[in-house]
Amino acid sequence: MSELRSVVEAFRCEAMSELPDAGLEQDFAELQRAVELLEAERLRRLAEIDRRGLHERDGFLSAASWLASSHKVAWGNARADLRIARALRDMPRSLSALLEGEVSMSAVKVLAAARQTDPLTFDHSEPQLLEAARVHAIGDLQRVVGFWRQQVDHAHDLRGDDAARARRRLHASATYLGMVRVDGDLDPETGEALLTALGAVLDAETRSNIGEDGLTPAQRRADALGEICRLWLDRSDRPMVGGERPHVTLTVDAGMLAGREAGTAELDRTGPVPEELEKQHLCDASVMRVVLSGRSQPMDVGRRTPIVPPAMRRAVIVRDRRCRFPGCDRPHSWCDAHHIVHRADGGPTAIGNLLLLCRRHHRMVHAPGGFSLELLDSRPAFKRPDGSLLEDRVPP
Numbered sequence: 001m002s003e004l005r006s007v008v009e010a011f012r013c014e015a016m017s018e019l020p021d022a023g024l025e026q027d028f029a030e031l032q033r034a035v036e037l038l039e040a041e042r043l044r045r046l047a048e049i050d051r052r053g054l055h056e057r058d059g060f061l062s063a064a065s066w067l068a069s070s071h072k073v074a075w076g077n078a079r080a081d082l083r084i085a086r087a088l089r090d091m092p093r094s095l096s097a098l099l100e101g102e103v104s105m106s107a108v109k110v111l112a113a114a115r116q117t118d119p120l121t122f123d124h125s126e127p128q129l130l131e132a133a134r135v136h137a138i139g140d141l142q143r144v145v146g147f148w149r150q151q152v153d154h155a156h157d158l159r160g161d162d163a164a165r166a167r168r169r170l171h172a173s174a175t176y177l178g179m180v181r182v183d184g185d186l187d188p189e190t191g192e193a194l195l196t197a198l199g200a201v202l203d204a205e206t207r208s209n210i211g212e213d214g215l216t217p218a219q220r221r222a223d224a225l226g227e228i229c230r231l232w233l234d235r236s237d238r239p240m241v242g243g244e245r246p247h248v249t250l251t252v253d254a255g256m257l258a259g260r261e262a263g264t265a266e267l268d269r270t271g272p273v274p275e276e277l278e279k280q281h282l283c284d285a286s287v288m289r290v291v292l293s294g295r296s297q298p299m300d301v302g303r304r305t306p307i308v309p310p311a312m313r314r315a316v317i318v319r320d321r322r323c324r325f326p327g328c329d330r331p332h333s334w335c336d337a338h339h340i341v342h343r344a345d346g347g348p349t350a351i352g353n354l355l356l357l358c359r360r361h362h363r364m365v366h367a368p369g370g371f372s373l374e375l376l377d378s379r380p381a382f383k384r385p386d387g388s389l390l391e392d393r394v395p396p
Helices: 002-012 021-052 054-058 063-070 075-089 092-099 105-115 119-135 138-155 161-166 188-208 217-233 254-258 275-283 310-320 359-366
Strands: 169-174 180-185 250-252 265-267 290-293 297-301 335-339 354-358 372-376 379-383
Touching: 021 054, 021 063, 021 075, 021 092, 021 105, 054 063, 063 075, 075 105, 075 169, 092 105, 092 119, 105 119, 105 138, 119 138, 188 217, 217 359, 250 275, 265 275, 275 335, 275 359, 310 335, 310 354, 335 359, 354 359
Parallel strands: none
Antiparallel strands: 169 180, 250 265, 290 297, 335 354, 372 379
């Protein structure tokens, strides 16, 4: 290992700007090959750690959780690494071809994913699939593997939906940047349900659109998926989990909640959030008081209390009926009750200080340097970032 570190250090000492073009390309090719060899050895050792159960010594439930915690690897990457490591343990010919430089790590990952379809059949077909990996680019190799899967499904008399359903999967994990990565394959029926639900939300968004907002189609689909999830969480008939109905939990320091001092606000699964998002959530949420002794010892837990009582929220719905942002007609079920003067700034939770805003416009009002909202003659007035008044418009 010390020799390996010495080689890396020698590369680090080289001045990139002084390398000739041919030398730079040659160095990159050799480094790419070395990286794949090192990755293969890393995965071999991960598979052995998994086989020996070394992770259990420190109480980890899997080698993936050990890898994520001990080496600061994102959970999704740790799980994928373990899956490939286990597959390579049972794919000696593919591993040998990788170590000999005949195939790339990307090709091996495609073959490892194919093996999950039917390990026994894959073992018989591995030489032919390896030959395809040697001569084809990754995109073409994926098509070859797709044809192979169809043959396997036909041999097992898995027809149509049965074959597709057997391969369904969905991964969702928080990344180190606070985002959540979603990846998977859905069977036709579930996929159709998802596409239909997304299409319904996107269609409503299009009809309610008050102008070009600069969002890409991918961003619109992401927002639509979030709206679908929120609508499900808002249902009163959803099942209980751990004695309570599932909900998004935001933990906020008491001083920050009262607007007296700076503090931290964290979501349970994705971590810290900026102040504007904290204020947006606190407009229309339920609050539970937890008193701690020091940093981690709970002393008292209060009851969950809605910031906006149900009767008051119903009154705001009857009055506003829809999002109050000029020109928007999104229904009240898509809206939060927004405090015109925020609670942290001394604003009361009263009907006169509340109005309905859909989630997108709620984010826009809380965004720094975005639209502002104030009361003029007891009526809400929206202003553009430049301070000019945004006239109300009849929704389409």
